[in-house]
Amino acid sequence: MAARTVLILGGTRDAREVAGLLVQKGVDVVTSLAGVTAAPEHPAGRLRLGGFGGAGGLAAYLAAAQVALVIDATHPFAAQIARNAHEACRAAGVPLLRLERPAWQPAEGDRWIAAASAEEAAGILPEGARVLLTIGRKEVAPFFARAGLSGIARMIEEPPVAVPPGWSLVRARPPFSLQQEIDLLSAQAISHLVSKNAGGRLGREKIAAAKALQLPVVMIARPARPDVPLSGSVEALVEAVARLLSP
Numbered sequence: 241m242a243a244r245t246v247l248i249l250g251g252t253r254d255a256r257e258v259a260g261l262l263v264q265k266g267v268d269v270v271t272s273l274a275g276v277t278a279a280p281e282h283p284a285g286r287l288r289l290g291g292f293g294g295a296g297g298l299a300a301y302l303a304a305a306q307v308a309l310v311i312d313a314t315h316p317f318a319a320q321i322a323r324n325a326h327e328a329c330r331a332a333g334v335p336l337l338r339l340e341r342p343a344w345q346p347a348e349g350d351r352w353i354a355a356a357s358a359e360e361a362a363g364i365l366p367e368g369a370r371v372l373l374t375i376g377r378k379e380v381a382p383f384f385a386r387a388g389l390s391g392i393a394r395m396i397e398e399p400p401v402a403v404p405p406g407w408s409l410v411r412a413r414p415p416f417s418l419q420q421e422i423d424l425l426s427a428q429a430i431s432h433l434v435s436k437n438a439g440g441r442l443g444r445e446k447i448a449a450a451k452a453l454q455l456p457v458v459m460i461a462r463p464a465r466p467d468v469p470l471s472g473s474v475e476a477l478v479e480a481v482a483r484l485l486s487p
């Protein structure tokens with residue numbers, strides 16, 4: 241593949257895999273991270289950190305860095321950067337591809353309760369529920385605000401709000417094995433798991449653990465994202481990139 245600059249909007253394991261494969265093929269890759277995680281895992285290629293300053297800032301960056309193609313490989317719940325990428329690429333005339341694994345689907349034996357948002361999920365939980373909250377750091381406030389809930393909030397960095405009595409913070413970075421997840425749910429007497437529907441092969445262990453223990457899972461649906469060409473796997477995305485970059 242030609243050595244033209246590809247910008248990967250990252251922050252996911254998939255984004256790191258894409259960066260590794262494209263660098264192997266001789267592509268000049270810059271991965272962009274929001275800069276939220278203190279010690280992020282470094283992908284292959286170049287790295288830039290921090291927000292761009294909205295869609296306008298991103299469009300200016302695309303021009304200045306002579307970016308030939310943008311890959312949005314951010315998490316399915318990172319809706320703002322996805323909107324910004326769509327708007328900036330349209331304004332700058334730069335093609336945009338998105339990597340998005342299919343959402344998880346409930347199977348026989350799963351006890352899922354659908355929620356449209358974190359706020360709705362917090363409201364759905366029954367009084368007295370003991371929760372394993374695995375939704376990251378940004379949206380924990382509605383759970384912490386409900387006096388009748390307690391449990392474990394697991395995330396990589398500190399949350400932006402104080403952790404109330406009854407809740408414990410577990411600072412940990414995935415992956416977690418099925419056995420680790422079963423042990424945590426059992427040891428903490430968890431009654432409900434709360435998860436975002438991230439999709440993909442990683443992160444499903446907690447769902448499988450809840451199923452094994454017959455626990456209900458409050459599953460938060462993905463937010464709406466802009467309509468851009470999607471690849472459902474790292475391999476499919478790398479093929480799409482090769483087609484776009486070939487002379």
Ligand code: NAP
Pocket residue numbers: 249250251252272273274275276289290291292293294295297298313314315317318319320321322324375376378436
């Ligand atoms: P968000 O709400 O969509 O974005 C908020 C702002 O953060 C954006 O407007 C942008 O700032 C900046 N930003 C986000 N991703 C960026 C990137 N890759 N490079 C440069 N700036 C970025 O995103 P979020 O939900 O806070 O997620 C932040 C990062 O964490 C994302 O990269 C995402 O892939 C990763 N992540 C998120 C989740 C989740 O559940 N939300 C889970 C795992 C990983 P400017 O407007 O200033 O450009």
